[in-house]
Amino acid sequence: MFLAGCVQKQEEENVIKVGLLVDLSGGLATYGNNEKHICEIAEEKINKYFEEKGIPYKVKLYVEDTKADPKVCLDKMQALHAQGINLFLGPMASGEVKNVKNFVNSNKLVIISPSSTAPPEAIGCAKPEDKKYIFRFVPTDNFQGNAIGDVAKELGLKNVVVIYRADAWGDGLKKATVEKLKANGINVIDVIPYDPNIGDWSPIIQKVTNEISGKGNDTGIVFIGYEEVATLLAQIKDDSPLLNYKWIGCDGTANSKKVLEEVKDKAVKVKLYSTMFQSETDEAEKIKEEFKKRGYGEPDQYALNVYDAFWVGAISYAEMLQEAGKYDADLLAKKIKENAIKYSEGQFGVKSVTGYIKLNEWNDRASGNYGIFAVTEDGWKLVGIWDSTTGKISWQ
CATH class of the missing domain: 3.40.50.2300 (Response regulator)
Structure with a gap:
């Protein structure tokens, strides 16, 4: 023993x-x-x-x-x-x-x-x-905020409503995104926070509907949140004007299985262009x-x-x-x-799957490109790459 x-x-x-x-x-x-x-x-x-x-x-x-x-x-x-x-x-x-x-x-x-x-x-x-x-x-989201702002510009948007998750992540990405949207000459109609534990989206749905109904196709919705975007879309009526506008998501929505399983038809209509670090x-x-x-x-x-x-x-x-x-x-x-x-650099005889990992003074990854994903009839599809060094988007 x-x-x-x-x-x-x-x-x-x-x-x-x-x-x-x-x-x-x-x-x-x-x-x-x-x-x-x-x-x-x-x-x-x-x-x-x-x-x-x-x-x-x-x-x-x-x-x-x-x-x-x-x-x-x-x-x-x-x-x-x-x-x-x-x-x-x-x-x-x-x-x-x-x-x-x-x-x-x-x-x-x-x-x-x-x-x-x-x-x-x-x-x-x-x-x-x-x-x-x-x-x-x-x-960090200083990169992603720039990517989202440039996606909105490339899509020809002139006006947007921003809906964001009221927590540390949502606050940070919202701030970076709004700054870039404004720098790109896009009018931010409203910035609407939501509780991470939200169940009933009807007040926000009504508010956004009132603010953008009747506006042209140069108007869109930016959603900064997680997979609860599926619940939001599910609570939007099939004949709602909100489904006639382009939506832009982020890394909390990109490639979400929940979106495909629960609201694919609506997501296909709005595309839900979503950015995610891509390397x-x-x-x-x-x-x-x-x-x-x-x-x-x-x-x-x-x-x-x-x-x-x-x-x-x-x-x-x-x-x-x-x-x-x-x-x-x-x-x-x-x-x-x-x-x-x-x-x-492969010094251990093992290869990195995400490329070169250099950390800055804050111990965060120092740079990176972002993939742009959209919902299609065939599911999520990579439709473009935003280059962090040039700020340009290569559409695929």
Whole structure:
């Protein structure tokens, strides 16, 4: 029994526990389930890689459903930390990141979010030191706001109503988007917030209807929110004039399965042009093929982001243990920033699926292009790419 106990303790010491905080049943469930599935694939591949390289560790994934709810997210993080978990993939939403920030910093935990995009100040970070342990493998919404504004301009819109989710993420993206819309000479008729827990959309539907009815086809609706856009569209009557205008969504709506399952006909009418960070390598095709073979469908960009995040986090954690012999948050944070570049360059013998990952002083991805997706009769389709370096859109 004594020997068995020693062996078990040794095995436990060689396990790198990684917490995955994702939305499996809320407003980002399409993306959260994709992230869960792709992380399970990554877990297998990382353990095989460690074994082949003689790295004396194994990774073990612990998955929790946050429902994209900031309070639930903090509760789940605290529960996982109580189990000895110090490295987290996620959370997904910026409101969640904002709510766990103080817990992360006070307990010196390290998180890598694949999809939190609010500018640093919107998640409560006044200086880079505040985000020392918070990494995001996606550009901030200062990029996406520009992309949305340019999509509106390219679509010939002169007037828009903006509907946005009143939380840290929605506030940040709304601000960046409105600034770009105005810079592009587009008249912002109204900016309407909504409660993330909204059930009845009728007051907002009536308000928008009153504001844009009778206006020409140079008028549109910008929706900054999550998959609740499906509920909004479902509550709009089939003969509503709102369905005669172009709609623009964002990364919270792009490739939403809920939209296709619940309101495809209406979404086809308004197109719901939606922007999402877009960066894939040839290696991504192999992972996407494996994802499909397992019956998971098509992985989105954020799933690819978390796949790379898992690899960089796991390699960095193993190096930290080999050098320090124990968990050291400062060393781990330093290694993640260094290894993101090494991993991108193929120095570990593994190829990145999202291209070059360079992090800025805030530990956020430094740049990136955005895909423009629209709902067609055949489902979501990539219809254009917005180039972050030129601000130009290449329509496909």
